[in-house]
Amino acid sequence: MRGEVLHYDEDHGFGFITGADGNRYTFAREDLRREASMAKGTVIEFQPTGGRARDVFSIRAQTASPSADAPAATAAPTQTGNAPVAPQHFGRFAENAPATDLWSYFRRGLTENYFNFSGRARRKEYWGYCLFSTIALIVVVGVGLFVDDAMGHLDELPAVTVGLCGAFVLATIPPWIGLNVRRLHDIGLTGWLFLVVFIPTIGWLIILVFALIPTQARENQWGPVPAGVRA
Known part of the structure; x- marks a missing residue:
C-alpha cells in the first residue's frame, strides 16, 4: 500500500504512517526493508498488518528531464507559502486512493x-x-x-x-x-x-x-x- 510518513524518531526507531486507505499505522526500524531517511512527508510503500506497517521502503520521485520547449516552472505556489507543490506527489496518492463507494x-x-x-x-x-x-x-x-x-x-x-x-x-x-x-x-x-x-x-x-x-x-x-x- 502507498502511504506517507507522519513522524519517525531516528533515536528510538519508531514512527507513524498514514496510508492511502486513510488509516494510521505504526512502524519500527526492523520494519524497514532497507535503511533510508524517513523524514516527515516521505512517500513510502508498505504492507499493512492490522495497525502495523511492515516491509516499509521509500519511493524516490522520478522527474523527467526538462525539454527546451517546456516552460521553466511547472508547479504553482501553495496558498500558505511560496514553496511549489509537486503535482507528481498528489498524483500518486490519487491513483492509489482507496475507493469510497x-x-x-x-x-x-x-x-x-x-x-x-x-x-x-x-x-x-x-x-x-x-x-x-x-x-x-x-x-x-x-x-x-x-x-x-x-x-x-x-x-x-x-x-x-x-x-x-x-x-x-x-x-x-x-x-x-x-x-x-x-x-x-x-x-x-x-x-x-x-x-x-x-x-x-x-x-x-x-x-x-x-x-x-x-x-x-x-x-x-x-x-x-x-x-x-x-x-
Whole structure:
C-alpha cells in the first residue's frame, strides 16, 4: 500500500504512517526493508498488518528531464507559502486512493480490515458494511430455505438454514467488532465503549447513536480524517 510518513524518531526507531486507505499505522526500524531517511512527508510503500506497517521502503520521485520547449516552472505556489507543490506527489496518492463507494467498504471490511481494530471508520463505511452484510444474510437465508424445502426439512428443523446463518454470523463477528471500534475512534472515543452493547435493552441503542454521530473533522489520536471526508 502507498502511504506517507507522519513522524519517525531516528533515536528510538519508531514512527507513524498514514496510508492511502486513510488509516494510521505504526512502524519500527526492523520494519524497514532497507535503511533510508524517513523524514516527515516521505512517500513510502508498505504492507499493512492490522495497525502495523511492515516491509516499509521509500519511493524516490522520478522527474523527467526538462525539454527546451517546456516552460521553466511547472508547479504553482501553495496558498500558505511560496514553496511549489509537486503535482507528481498528489498524483500518486490519487491513483492509489482507496475507493469510497459502499461496496468497496464492505469488501475491505471482509478482507484487509477483517481483524483491524485500529484507525478510523467514517459513517459511510459503517452503513455501507451494514447494508451489504444485511443483503448477504438475506441471500444466505434464502439459499438455506431453498435447500431445506428441497430436502423436505421445512416442516421440521430447517437445519441447513440454521447452519448457514450460524456460520455467516460467526464469520462476520471479527470485522463487525473492528468496524464498531474504528467508528468510535472516528468520533474521538475509545473503542472499549463498544462493550456497552452488553447492557441489556439499551446497549444496541447506544451503539446506534454512536454510529450516527458525524466524523470528527480533524486528526485525532487514532489517525487522520478518513478518505472522502471533507475536513
